[in-house]
Amino acid sequence: MTYILNIETATRNCSLALSQDGKTIALKEIAEAGFSHAEKLHVFIEAILKENNISYADLSAIAVSQGPGSYTGLRIGVSSAKGLCYALNIPLIAIDTMETLAKKLNIQSGQIIPMIDARRMECFTAIFNSKHEKIREIKAEIIDEHSFSDTSETIHFIGDGASKCKEILTGGQFVFHDEIEFPSANEMSEVSFEKYKKSDTVDVAYFEPFYLKDFMMTSPSK
Secondary structure (H helix, E strand, O other), X not given: OOEEEEEEOOOOEEEEEEEEOOEEEEEEEEEOOOOOHHHHHHHXXXXXXXXXXXXXXXXXXXXXXXXXXXXXXXXXXXXXXXXXXXXXXXXXXXXXXXXXXXXXXXOOOOEEEEEEEOOOXXXXXXXXXXXXXXXXXXXXXXXXXXXXXXXXXXXXXXXXXXXXXXXXXXXXXXXXXXXXXXXXXXXXXXXXXXXXXXXXXXXXXXXXXXXXXXXXXXXXXX
């Protein structure tokens, strides 16, 4: 049996899934207004293994969300994953955050556009078809009334960046799924297992998250 620990920390959702042969057997996650990933992640790891009678030695690999997303969240998730892989001498698998988010929505036709908030009217976006195949690469783009107007297909928006676009994108082809805010490690399980079987892994020493944008230091508000 192949046990993989899947870590998703690219957004406010601190999410951890334990999978067996590509199926999630346990999930722990919490989305809080303030990022609590540094406090919660290792507690979740210890708990999910203990509750399922799995030891660290039983793990075949660690999968981690590679971004884009929160700089701080990604650093915490990737650092934890790399540390575990190094200590256990097991492979590290990187998963596209946008694909993980897109897989939370199942549709028969049309396009899925996951949107992760990147401040103000900017979002990290990509476009997937109804089979969750990526048909446009990831971009950091400023959303205006002309965005995504080059298709007549129904477009389904998901993610925490979508809500701030509802007043701008008002065309009849646009559908907003407000209930889907964040990616979850649950949707990583199948992808990570397929990558593991193909030895599609990354170098533990040199892997870095896909930030897409440079980290911006801001002054605290008074």
